Amino acid sequence: xxxxxxxxxxxxxxxxxxxxxxxxxxxxxxxxxxxxxxxxxxxxxxxxxxxxxxxxxxxxxxxxxxxxxxxxxxxxxxxxxxxxxxxxxxxxxxxxxxxxxxxxxxxxxxxxxxxxxxxxxxxxxxxxxxxxxxxxxxxxxxxxxxxxxxxxxxxxxxxxxxxxxxxxxxxxxxxxxxxxxxxxxxxxxxxxxxxxxxxxxxxxxxxxxxxxxxxxxxxxxxxxxxxxxxxxxxxxxxxxxxxxxxxxxxxxxxxxxxxxx
Amino acid sequence: xxxxxxxxxxxxxxxxxxxxxxxxxxxxxxxxxxxxxxxxxxxxxxxxxxxxxxxxxxxxxxxxxxxxxxxxxxxxxxxxxxxxxxxxxxxxxxxxxxxxxxxxxxxxxxxxxxxxxxxxxxxxxxxxxxxxxxxxxxxxxxxxxxxxxxxxxxxxxxxxxxxxxxxxxxxxxxxxxxxxxxxxxxxxxxxxxx
Numbered sequence: 001x002x003x004x005x006x007x008x009x010x011x012x013x014x015x016x017x018x019x020x021x022x023x024x025x026x027x028x029x030x031x032x033x034x035x036x037x038x039x040x041x042x043x044x045x046x047x048x049x050x051x052x053x054x055x056x057x058x059x060x061x062x063x064x065x066x067x068x069x070x071x072x073x074x075x076x077x078x079x080x081x082x083x084x085x086x087x088x089x090x091x092x093x094x095x096x097x098x099x100x101x102x103x104x105x106x107x108x109x110x111x112x113x114x115x116x117x118x119x120x121x122x123x124x125x126x127x128x129x130x131x132x133x134x135x136x137x138x139x140x141x142x143x144x145x146x147x148x149x150x151x152x153x154x155x156x157x158x159x160x161x162x163x164x165x166x167x168x169x170x171x172x173x174x175x176x177x178x179x180x181x182x183x184x185x186x187x188x189x190x191x192x193x194x195x196x197x198x199x200x201x202x203x204x205x206x207x208x209x210x211x212x213x214x215x216x217x218x219x220x221x222x223x224x225x226x227x228x229x230x231x232x233x234x235x236x237x238x239x240x241x242x243x244x245x246x247x248x249x250x251x252x253x254x255x256x257x258x259x260x261x
Numbered sequence: 262x263x264x265x266x267x268x269x270x271x272x273x274x275x276x277x278x279x280x281x282x283x284x285x286x287x288x289x290x291x292x293x294x295x296x297x298x299x300x301x302x303x304x305x306x307x308x309x310x311x312x313x314x315x316x317x318x319x320x321x322x323x324x325x326x327x328x329x330x331x332x333x334x335x336x337x338x339x340x341x342x343x344x345x346x347x348x349x350x351x352x353x354x355x356x357x358x359x360x361x362x363x364x365x366x367x368x369x370x371x372x373x374x375x376x377x378x379x380x381x382x383x384x385x386x387x388x389x390x391x392x393x394x395x396x397x398x399x400x401x402x403x404x405x406x407x408x409x410x411x412x413x414x415x416x417x418x419x420x421x422x423x424x425x426x427x428x429x430x431x432x433x434x435x436x437x438x439x440x441x442x443x444x445x446x447x448x449x450x451x452x453x454x455x
Contacts, residue, residue, distance in 0.1 A: 016413055046389070047409075048386055048389070049386050051409055052386035053389070053390045059320070063316070065290050066316075070294065249313075250309050
């Protein structure tokens with residue numbers, strides 16, 4: 001039996017489509033034929049991907065249900081305005097009159113952060129540092145060379161990437177190189193050097209899905225927190241299946257208030 | 262829909278119709294989320310932690326009750342709460358924070374089987390997710406119903422309006438082969454799957 005035939009047999013076995021004799025034969029193959037074990041591991045890997053896909057779809061459904069069941073602060077504020085009516089409007093007018101510096105909080109903060117405890121800047125940085133050290137995702141469409149760099153970075157080997165590419169100017173680095181260098185410098189704890197590469201990617205509109213995530217971490221670690229905010233908010237709001245969406249939400253919860261801009 | 266019994270909840274969670282599943286998921290979200298959130302807030306967590314943990318808990322519960330071998334032996338709401346507590350304790354222990362009531366809760370949570378592997382994802386899965394997203398909708402559905410929902414072919418033909426089981430098997434094979442071809446064309450994936 002070829003690898004493909006073995007795979008088809010085991011896929012049917014996994015789907016519960018074999019009769020008892022065929023099941024017994026599939027189980028014998030799994031016990032005795034090393035090539036069957038290879039086909040089985042391929043099948044399980046694909047099943048793992050399907051499970052991850054299914055879980056993400058389920059998360060999106062759960063998020064929708066949760067938001068419908070637990071209206072956020074935006075709604076409750078609106079309700080209170082209706083209840084309090086003129087007095088609240090007057091208070092708001094006074095506030096605007098005497099506090100022209102007061103800006104509206106971002107949507108994320110209205111929805112998710114309004115009841116959180118005061119921000120701790122060092123916690124925000126610590127979290128960003130930890131997230132920057134996480135293994136990067138492989139990016140679909142990344143060039144083979146870009147994948148090589150990302151593979152190195154996924155093992156924490158940022159120095160060889162910096163050694164290989166560190167001489168490239170941000171404008172001269174291609175997308176894969178710029179992303180690899182941005183992540184490598186972040187992993188090395190040098191956000192200032194990471195920034196120009198990630199900013200270049202952002203400006204080009206290339207690899208935005210992951211590049212903006214790392215750019216937001218670089219801004220936080222470079223003490224430019226307010227530059228990170230819109231990137232994270234956009235990621236959180238518009239990309240429900242982004243692998244770092246939950247982490248973006250965690251970061252935003254720890255952001256300092258925006259009142260004193 | 263004010264109140265559902267455990268059996269009604271279970272029937273809906275096990276249903277193949279998404280609307281019925283959503284009714285049960287919504288019921289659990291309305292009745293169990295706040296207690297879980299309070300508990301997590303009292304145990305070194307944030308609201309974001311509560312939302313993530315609760316979502317993980319519901320996914321574990323949803324997957325568990327849809328296993329053919331699942332038998333209802335107690336309250337589904339208590340079961341969900343226990344899963345969430347266990348999940349949060351695990352995350353806390355990775356942060357090395359000792360929560361209030363840890364000994365009691367770990368004892369209680371210890372009765373929950375280990376299904377957390379359902380939630381694990383790795384880099385390969387991230388890329389597979391993108392490739393699966395590129396499949397035709399019908400292909401994606403039949404593969405997900407088979408290998409994620411663990412449905413038998415006789416159930417799938419009803420949901421997908423397919424004429425008979427053999428047609429469904431042929432479709433599934435064709436779709437699986439399309440996905441495998443996409444994987445083979447991706448250099449990094451190919452070496453990771455063999």
